[in-house]
Amino acid sequence: MAVRYRPARSETSGDWIELVALPENRVAMAVGSVVGCGPRARAWIGRLRGAVRNLASTGLPPDELLSRLDHLATRWGHGPDAWQGFFRGATCLYAIYDPVSRRCAVSLAGHRPPAVISPHGRVEFPDVPAGPPLGLGGGSFTTAEWEVPEGSQLVLCGHGLIQRRGRGANAGSALLRRVLSRAVARKGVVGPEETCAAVFEALRPVRPGGAVALMVARTRGLRPDQIADWDVSSEPAAVADLRAAVTRQLAHWGLDDLAFTTELILSELVNNAIRYTTGPIHLRLLCDHALTCEVFDSSTAIPHLHQASTMDEGGRGLFLVARLAERWGTRCTQAGKVIWTEQPLPQTPAAGMDARPVATTGHPSQGSRAGHYDPCPV
Structure with a gap:
């Protein structure tokens, strides 16, 4: 796997990523975005990452983990510390890959699905039902699961990387598809480090702002x-x-x-x-x-x-x-x-x-x- 992370250069928060090795040879991956300003809004990233690490260790499926994360975020946003004045929303993508079954389970909370590059270079965005952003309370989340051929690459992006100002996340996802397809067509199927470098170079915002995060993981299966x-x-x-x-x-x-x-x-x-x-x-x-x-x-x-x-x-x-x-x-x-x-x-x-x-x-x-x-x- 390979990652790129550029910390925030202003008072705004931004993206975060997390990778957790689970028991039974499974791997959990998470990426999210926090919208807000000030130190307290940026501290939400630390809270969310810590909660994901702790909840992932319990072996919860993705939809149940996001339900509990949403409950925690709702409590934090309306607790006695009154953080809601600095926090305007959070999203999360949580995925679990099992190398025995070679299946990937994904659930979304206001986030975009991952991009999947097949071993033959085909770029796809799996159809994953999107749940509401975190912190609204009472959200309903769904897990989508599919088989991932060995050697595929999972591309997980924060909103700060694919959000195009004035055009929304759909335009950013379309641009991500073009960048991945162009990289595959030019160099063939390359490793996570090359894929990560190509995507980050093409999509990172020119103007400094919130934190920007990208993760590319190549799957392997047990023999x-x-x-x-x-x-x-x-x-x-x-x-x-x-x-x-x-x-x-x-x-x-x-x-x-x-x-x-x-x-x-x-x-x-x-x-x-x-x-x-x-x-x-x-x-x-x-x-x-x-x-x-x-x-x-x-x-x-x-x-x-x-x-x-x-x-x-x-x-x-x-x-x-x-x-x-x-x-x-x-x-x-x-x-x-x-x-x-x-x-x-x-x-x-x-x-x-x-x-x-x-x-x-x-x-x-x-x-x-x-x-x-x-x-x-x-």
């Missing part, structure tokens, strides 16, 4: 040999076969050192799913920068970590998982939820790199550290 998954039987006796299959898979990934802890983790998570849920259960392992273990089930009940007392006979499962994994969490899905854990890979260059999925009797395989990137200062 099939980095993914292994199994449908789990609802019979507790099947867990032993599942542990054996996972052990063989880890051996092919060169991760024998993680076999013992991974067996304990999946035993706790799968047994809990069998005991407390009904419907299908699915286990998936992802081997990339970390070893991710995911257990999918059809229940929407979110488990909580309890501190079991000395005499309790149960209640230590998630406590054990939390101690064995580097981190763990839950995320709601359309069919229920997923509980995930992450374990750091051993410090061996070949770990997980030449993996091949293992076919197992009764459990067919289809066979795959989050950080925060802070591209622009507040």
Whole structure:
């Protein structure tokens, strides 16, 4: 990915961008614009970026995240600090890319949709329903989701970059399409850095004003040999076969050192799913920068970590998982939820790199550290 950011050179606020590495190898991207003047209006950028980072860590889908962001912005605008006198509106585009499914989910709050450059150089603007700007209260937001071919580029612009004075954002979007198409026609499909430089050079305002932000991200997907998954039987006796299959898979990934802890983790998570849920259960392992273990089930009940007392006979499962994994969490899905854990890979260059999925009797395989990137200062 590549970014361009020019800070405000006047008393007006402007654009902001954010990139957050999520669990399960997913990535969240956000871009927004704040309209207002004075230090307090510019401080809104810091508030919005901080809220996006915190809400993104909960795994919320884009429409729910924008709903909560709108609620926060409404409270800030009508709170006791009376910031509404300095703030005239805010927009946001929030997107999540999943490298396993190669799908991108986007929701808009008064913002323009991203531009997508296909691996073959075609420029498109996906049809994403636009919600109201942030801070109005009671806004309804919709998530649009589509498959993004590997090697595509997502171009996220703030309003300060594409807003053409006296002509509106539509003229700016049309100009962005022409700039991208011209760059592809002249140089062919280039990398994010070249795309970012061409767009910023062509569209940045000549007169200094509010902050201007641009992000270009090129998608990649996990290889099939980095993914292994199994449908789990609802019979507790099947867990032993599942542990054996996972052990063989880890051996092919060169991760024998993680076999013992991974067996304990999946035993706790799968047994809990069998005991407390009904419907299908699915286990998936992802081997990339970390070893991710995911257990999918059809229940929407979110488990909580309890501190079991000395005499309790149960209640230590998630406590054990939390101690064995580097981190763990839950995320709601359309069919229920997923509980995930992450374990750091051993410090061996070949770990997980030449993996091949293992076919197992009764459990067919289809066979795959989050950080925060802070591209622009507040």
